[in-house]
Amino acid sequence: MILGMNFFYFLNWFFAFSIFGYILECIVLSMENRRLVLDRGFVHGPFCIIYSFGALGAYLFLKPLAGNLVLLYFASMALATTMELVTAHVMIRLFGSFWWDYSKKRFNYKGIICLESSIGWGFLGIFFFYALDKFVHGVVGLIPPQAGMVLGVGLLTYYIVDFTVCLAKNRREKNNPESEERVGRLRVL
Template sequence: MSIYQRIICFFLFSFLGYLLECVVLSYENKKLVINRGFGHGPFCIIYGFGAMGAMFLLKPLSDNLVFLYFASAAMATLMELVTARMMIKLFGSFWWDYSRKAFNYQGIICLESTVAWGFLGIFYFRFLNGFVEQLAGIVPEQLVRTVALSLLGFYIADFVYTMRLQLKSACEEDDTTLVGRLKVY
């Protein structure tokens, strides 16, 4: 696969993660949730990074379901923890809240999600990765570069715009303590 096809795969995984988040949260909240990404586009890039990381780091474990399960659960949970910490540091907030779930840590990670991440890792290697690679392969060869760079350009523009809005919002808060600023989306 070319780098451009990998970029398309990254955004396909990010889009599928966005859909997963919207479906799960709509079910849990019993109301329609339609925006779970950081930006305004339909992407949760943590899923793109997770998929790419799994492809490179967990591939050697893909034939052993037990090791793959635990490695996937650990990797995704660590990604959630690191991402939340970065978001709290930058914005005083993070975009999910597990505080009402059993066995959670500061509402950032929880046992229920960790268990689910393990199964998602198995699903990724048994089905999803091949499916996404096939989807990326549908893009005509002469358009792969254009599609990949367009997705990347869109996301960068959206990210910069959203980052500016979030930083401005964080700076305008009256209370400068983390607890006072903490907003969960």
Template sequence: MSIYHRIICFFLFSFLGYLLECVVLSYENKRLVINRGFGHGPFCIIYGFGAMGAMILLKPLSDNLLLLYLASAMMATIMELITARMMIKLFGSFWWDYSRKKLNYKGIICMESTIAWGFLGIFYFYFLDGFVNQMAGVVPEQLERFVALSLLTFYMADFIYTMRLQLKSSCDEDDATLIGRLKVY
């Protein structure tokens, strides 16, 4: 499997994560939510990193459902915590809010999501990984490099643009507003 195929898979997982976030939040908020990524494109790259991390770290546990569930729940929750901490440090906010959910930590992580992450890990190994690899396989081998580099270029341009907007927005606010701000798209 080429690096280009892996990059396409990464973005497919990121896109599916974006769709999952939009569906879950639309249901929870009882209104359509269509922007769940950091940038302007339809990607939540934490799902791409989660899928790649699961492939590398959790593959040895894929035959043991209980261990796979627990490790998936723990890995995704830690990723969510680290991501939120980075976003708070950079922007003074993070892009979700679990403060109304039971058993949450500072609105950043909660038991409900941790439980869901465990099931998502099982779903990943028993269905999603094969499906995404098949979807990426639809791209002709001679076009893999072009598609992968185009996705990377688009995402990097979008990321840099959004990062500049977010940092400017953070700098324009006074400290009291910044501390209290929570951005949920």
């Protein structure tokens, strides 16, 4: 059991947030660029795994604050901004770059974090506890246990294989002096 959920239910819950994160990223970036933006994650599938870890962090650390909107807002803002900062530094160490750029936004730190996004993370934390988590539990709860097991294992297997392939490709590109410097896989249509 993880967070009171059986392992396969948890896997599906975890990946649902990754998919929602991917959708959120594509919507926000499409609005900012005024064109359709796809491929926001490191892998080829519709996953932004940092949102899964954000949901997990919120569930673990912020649940006691869910009854106090003001505390929840500021704690969500701090937790998500810290996660973004730490994730960027890990990605820089692993890949030589990170997959977003706030350098054109006001009140940013090295393009890694910015006030605008931090404000948004606070609202997302409230939305998580008052709507999104309940919705995801409702959807995942509709999956029959056997199908949930197959789906959970399938998603995990797909993600691990795709991540490994993308990591190998990234390392090859990083070692190729002719490849362009880039931040993530951003495709604007």
